[in-house]
Amino acid sequence: MRSIRTRLLVSFSAIIVVLLALSVVFVFMHLTLIKWYKDITTNMIDEYRLTEVSTELTNSFITLAKAINDESLQDRYDGLRAEIQMLFSKLDSSIVNKSSQVAYLGLKNTVNRLAREVDAGINAVREGNISIVGSTYDTALRQSYFVAQNTGVLILNELRYAEQVQANVAQSEFWSRVLGIVLFVLTAIAAAVYSILSSRRIVTPLGKLTKVAQGITGGNFNLSVGRELLDERDETGILARSFNVMIRYLQSTIQELDAEKRGVEKKIVGRTHELQEEQARFLASIYSLPLGFILANTEHVLLLKNDSANAALGLPPGNFSIRTAMQALGDAIDMQGKIEECMTKKETIVSDVEHRNKFLKLFFAPIALSPGSDDMIGYVILLEDVTEARLLERTRDEFFAIASHELRTPLTAIQGNTELIQDFFAEKVKNKEVLSMISDIRNASARLITLVNDFLDVSRIEQHKIKFKNEPISVAAIAKEVVKTFTTAAKEKGLSMHIKTTRLLPDAFGDADHVRQVLINLVGNSVNYTKKGSITITLASEGKFLKTSVTDTGIGISDESKKLLFRKFQQAGRNIYTRDVTRGTGLGLYISKLLIEDMKGTIWLEKSEEEKGSTFVFTLPLASVI
Known part of the structure; x- marks a missing residue:
């Protein structure tokens, strides 16, 4: 392979022989120009190699990310990084043209950004962040694309600089021809003609390569170098073949990017369709x-x-x-x-x-x-x-209120008459069975009157028709009255009753009659569901409230039944699903809850264990803080 340098040396050999006096100056000048041109060609090869290494670095990232602990892949990756630094060190000192230096700085910065992005991605993979691999690879591909573009710009500048060098060569040839004419016209003419032919042999391929480089810089990646340049056996042919390889690589990369883009667009279309279906189902549910x-x-x-x-x-x-x-x-x-x-x-x-x-x-x-x-x-x-439900509930409550009101008068008459018979005419009734029937009538009417009163209380409380006379009250005094009320019933069952309180217990703020009603409900439940042991009322102040606790040693309440307390018709027995009509209506706790809450207090079940007893608690605000 005859290089361009060899051809130039041959073209000037005749002048060296004939013009011995000018040989030193002439040879030195042309050798310098040749060296510049060779350096330009070498630089363009190194610059193209820098593009290849950057691409290999991007591809090695994916391979290394899949096998992060593979030492051979890591060595390959480190080798590419070292080669990049070696190419940088060569190009830093060999590029002398100012415009090429500016383009080279842009290329160098782009390659460094690519290397940093890949390094960051590998570090993230080592730390276990696999999700960043895709985005890092996409960014690296874009940087590789920019590297290729910057390389094209740099090579274009180098080619332009080569044209300038060639122009200098032409100028030197001009002066050589002048001197040759003076000293030896024929020799000078022959040398000049040969030099012109040689320069054309150089400039024409470079011009063609320049046009290809300009097209690539403009974004036209469908160009290719002509066969006549590829067949050259000198540096021009090497550069032309390198150009072709670079163009094919860029075309392949762009095709891969286009295929990936189409795949992503297809996924987006499918996901959009799924989202539209989900939205349609969601809207149909909302509208229905x-x-x-x-x-x-x-x-x-x-x-x-x-x-x-x-x-x-x-x-x-x-x-x-x-x-x-x-x-x-x-x-x-x-x-x-x-x-x-x-x-x-x-x-x-x-x-x-x-x-x-x-x-x-x-x-x-x-x-x-x-x-x-x-x-x-x-x-x-x-x-x-909820209009229909409210109207139904109101109708039901009004029915209960009206029915209860209408039933209370005759029931009171029945109870009063049976009591009169028992108290004043018992001696005149000789038949014991009749006396037993009268006693049953009295007891049944008493239970019905209690039921009717509970119905009326619930109706009045729920409709906010009950009036509260809230004032400072002594809950301890009310508790004593309630204990006295249940003393006889407790003794009949062998139960003891106690009140625990402090000496200086503050007054609560509430309605005394309604507090008495609540205590009667709670103590009455304790008496009903306690077979042996005791019932204790504990009074104490806590913060801004007076706390009243009713504790018994009765049958207790199961865990599944606790959450159903304080509801209508719900008794406080062990089995919440079984009603005992002989022990009450199941409205006592519900009424107590409504009354306490209307007095700005709270009522709850503090604790309960089966066969060990229960503790019900309610609080009322202290009179001193109202």
């Missing part, structure tokens, strides 16, 4: 809900609602917003306040509202960015029309 559904963001902008919301609020279809919903409810509920409360407390708020001859139950629920997150992104409002 019998409950009104309103979804809004934190700025109170309506995002979704169903027709049931319009029906519940009595609004026509069409214009609907959170503001119109608030205006529709008006003063029935502070909707803005409830929304802020649920967002602040991060819990569901339930409110009952009477609106336009309807009874509505509203549920205000916050929406968090993720489960357990404190970042709220909106809220949901559910509206349930």
